[in-house]
Amino acid sequence: MFETYMTVIGNVANKPDRRDTPTGEVVSFRLGSTARYWSEEEKSWRDGNSLFLTVNCWRRLVNGVALGVVKGAPVIAHGPVRLREYTTTEGQRRSVMEMRAVSVGLDLARCLAERVDQQRRSGPADDAEPGDARPAREGEGTPASSGPAPGAAGYGGIPEAADGLREPEPVEA
Structure with missing residues (x-):
């Protein structure tokens, strides 16, 4: 039984798989998370141990994960975990x-994303209230065209700085 909740921050290791089961539709993907630490001797970051787990998304998560999560995407997943044993x-x-x-989201510290609500307001975007989602106009916002694929939720559009850190470009109003 699922009882222990965890939050795992990592990268999607495979293309999410959407399928029908007798208990409903599910989207599953493998999530990899590698600890990193600073090595004083080598004056550089080193990879530590890695954790890989299968993330199963049911009910309301199915559409959002299927549309917004792709292989390589930096994500944060939260929910109960268990160890399942089987025989090959x-x-x-x-x-x-x-x-x-219970929840899956893009890690906004490592990517850019555009919010799209499941239920959009009808009418022009100028009539929208603060906090309402609206489609981006051409040339607006941070470029995401260098991302891996359409529908990749905008990650990949952040230029890498000289020190290896990734910072978003300034956006003109």
Whole structure:
């Protein structure tokens, strides 16, 4: 049974898989998270241990994850986890860590995203109230065209600084 909740920050390791099951529609993907630490001896960042788990998204998460999450996307996933054991067709015992996601979102510290509500207001964007989503006009906002693919939620449009940190470009009003 799922009981232990975790929040995992990492990158999507495969293309999310959307499928129908007897209990409803689900989107699943593998999430990889690698710890990093500063090595004083080498004066550089080093990779530590890695965690990989399968994230299963049900109900209201299905459409959002299927449309907004792609392979390589930096995400934050939260939900209960469990260790599932199974036997392969060759008779080998295996185990896999799984999360039944309660929430999945793009990591905005490492990407840019544009908000699109599931229910849009009708009428011109100028009539929208503060906080309402509106489609971007051509040439508006930070360029996301260097991203991996359309529908990739705008990540990849952040230039890399000389020190390796990624900062968004200033946007003219």
